[in-house]
Amino acid sequence: MDALVRELMPYVGRVCGAIALDRGDDAMQETFISVLRNLRTLREPAALHGWVRRIAVRESIRIARSGREDPVDPALIVSTAVAPIDVATVIDVRSTLASLAPEQRAILVLREVDGMSEAEAAQLLGVAEGTVKSRLHRARSAFARRWEP
Amino acid sequence: MAMLGPIARARALGASIPSAAWVEGILDTPYDATWPWISDLETSIPRFDTQVRQVRVVQRTPADGAERLRIRASTYGVAFPFDVRLEDGFCLMQARARLYLVLMAAEPHDGGARTRFFHLEAVPLPGTGFLRGHLQRVVDSDFRNLSRLASRGF
Numbered sequence: 001m002d003a004l005v006r007e008l009m010p011y012v013g014r015v016c017g018a019i020a021l022d023r024g025d026d027a028m029q030e031t032f033i034s035v036l037r038n039l040r041t042l043r044e045p046a047a048l049h050g051w052v053r054r055i056a057v058r059e060s061i062r063i064a065r066s067g068r069e070d071p072v073d074p075a076l077i078v079s080t081a082v083a084p085i086d087v088a089t090v091i092d093v094r095s096t097l098a099s100l101a102p103e104q105r106a107i108l109v110l111r112e113v114d115g116m117s118e119a120e121a122a123q124l125l126g127v128a129e130g131t132v133k134s135r136l137h138r139a140r141s142a143f144a145r146r147w148e149p
Numbered sequence: 150m151a152m153l154g155p156i157a158r159a160r161a162l163g164a165s166i167p168s169a170a171w172v173e174g175i176l177d178t179p180y181d182a183t184w185p186w187i188s189d190l191e192t193s194i195p196r197f198d199t200q201v202r203q204v205r206v207v208q209r210t211p212a213d214g215a216e217r218l219r220i221r222a223s224t225y226g227v228a229f230p231f232d233v234r235l236e237d238g239f240c241l242m243q244a245r246a247r248l249y250l251v252l253m254a255a256e257p258h259d260g261g262a263r264t265r266f267f268h269l270e271a272v273p274l275p276g277t278g279f280l281r282g283h284l285q286r287v288v289d290s291d292f293r294n295l296s297r298l299a300s301r302g303f
Binding site for chain 1: 150151152153154157158160161162164165234241
């Protein structure tokens with residue numbers, strides 16, 4: 001089972017980090033606990049990755065909802081003296097992501113990173129396709145407002 | 150990107166095995182001194198695990214950022230073969246017959262001045278949950294011994 005954990009770690013880390021942000025490590029641990037405890041219920045091995053993705057998204061949303069948002073680390077701002085543009089952009093992206101609800105971050109990850117259709121994302125999250133569309137619109141608008149002149 | 154540290158990875162593996170018993174605590178020695186001592190299995194295990202008289206590494210090969218070891222652990226007069234995966238802060242030992250599993254994981258604590266240590270033992274077979282109480286006494290004893298050794302600087 002450790003081999004399975006090692007294989008899935010990079011993908012689960014990306015999903016949990018993008019949705020649960022600073023609590024991504026906790027979400028990742030909870031994801032693997034759930035995956036390993038329920039592995040025997042998975043009837044079709046080919047469905048493993050989709051099943052793990054569903055658990056990672058669900059756990060990330062749950063953990064992100066239960067936690068508070070930590071402020072941006074001042075040390076990051078100090079380090080802008082080394083690479084002002086790149087670090088400032090990273091902080092901007094992080095703070096914009098942090099301003100979104102976990103469900104909106106989940107939809108951004110599923111659509112923009114995993115390339116899922118709105119229908120597939122809706123099915124995975126257990127919401128209507130229209131809900132996915134509106135959440136995606138709000139998430140994209142938040143980013144657009146941040147960088148509009 | 151989120152990370153699954155050695156202890157979180159060990160917790161996740163342990164949570165999936167009904168008989169798994171584990172202990173997690175802080176050792177009063179720096180991580181940089183503690184993990185090298187623990188990962189020298191021939192020296193460390195017989196000193197904190199009173200059930201093991203001797204550990205002998207019979208094969209050592211590098212494997213994708215880790216080391217694969219084959220060891221023989223002598224206990225009750227019998228030498229049991231184990232396959233080991235050893236990484237920085239993570240050690241998974243499985244008896245060749247898959248009848249016993251031992252996990253050790255460690256991470257720096259207090260900025261590396263101390264060490265957070267996780268130790269788990271399990272029988273990874275169905276229907277063995279009743280062994281958990283016994284295994285808990287084993288890992289608790291191991292951790293007490295290890296803490297005592299750490300307080301003396303090993």
